[in-house]
Amino acid sequence: MRVSRIGKGKMTREMIIAKAAALFNSRGYFGASMSDLMQATGLEKGGIYNHFDNKEELAMAAFDYAVATTSAYVKGEVDKCDGAIAKLHAFVNAVSSAAESPPVPGGCPLLNSAIECDDAHPELKERVQAAITRVRRFLASIIKSGIDANEIKADVDAEKESLVIFATLEGGLMISRLFDQTPAMSSIAQHLKEHIDSLKA
């Protein structure tokens, strides 16, 4: 009995996080109200705060969930490919296709949170910084592997290129989402893949 109640509590907590992630990712941390949260989860305020001390704690859990879900999708696509150039293309293609059907409703959680938290929300800001740093390290490690394998030119700056790829994709996501998925994202992706090809040894 006791184990089953704990199990049910954990499932409710996870359901709240998943629904809150979609809501916060679409409406923003400040934009989403308690009644939005209650509507999205189908729970009363007390039912939500049974599992979280406050909105802050729920928002952090929802952000972590959104980042983990999106990362798992992109990394899964990258892992299907062999070789640094193919992996970088797969990264660009995965982010580009996520523009049309994002793993978490609302789009890229890094972009969404980065803008909202930058002046106003130090704890979320630290989490976004850490998540972006992980993405950049992931890209830089692919590039460095490519250099080690003589697939990518030895003088390519892995840190700089990881920044360029990430920034260009985020800018593309912003525009494609704002214009309701016009062909902007595919133009950006095409440009980036040409740029990635220019790094070949």
Place this chain on the structure above:
Amino acid sequence: MRVSRIGKGKMTREMIIAKAAALFNSRGYFGASMSDLMQATGLEKGGIYNHFDNKEELAMAAFDYAVATTSAYVKGEVDKCDGAIAKLHAFVNAVSSAAESPPVPGGCPLLNSAIECDDAHPELKERVQAAITRVRRFLASIIKSGIDANEIKADVDAEKESLVIFATLEGGLMISRLFDQTPAMSSIAQHLKEHIDSLKA
């Protein structure tokens, strides 16, 4: 007397718009509360809504002000240069330096509003779309002039390149602002200027 009172009313309206622009651009349309607005302007609620029907109308005026102020700065820098390549470099440099000291506190109003409004705020969304379209047309017209002057290769796609330049800068602004002006923006700017140079005839 009457003219002077109208003049004073107009000055108050403009002061409210300028203060609201800095506030909304930093905290977001949803994030900024009425008490934030009252504190920023030094006015009571009635003193603010004497000049605007509602928060929506003030937000639209503040957004237009933020875009006009930022555009005037960037265009001023571009106009100082002759030739398409030099103008494109000046555009990149102006946006890049605006990352460190933005003409309107809070950073790029297009980036800030684009993320916040995309799912939740149709009237602001239309305004952001129109403003981004104007920036892209401005960049495309510089590129087309460069093609006409044989300064830029004839097969360069002005629409696509305007998108790439704009998206890359916006992504760079997002990262540099989130990391409190690390050297990210100057790396992005350097990359873009090399890319622009590759368009030379």
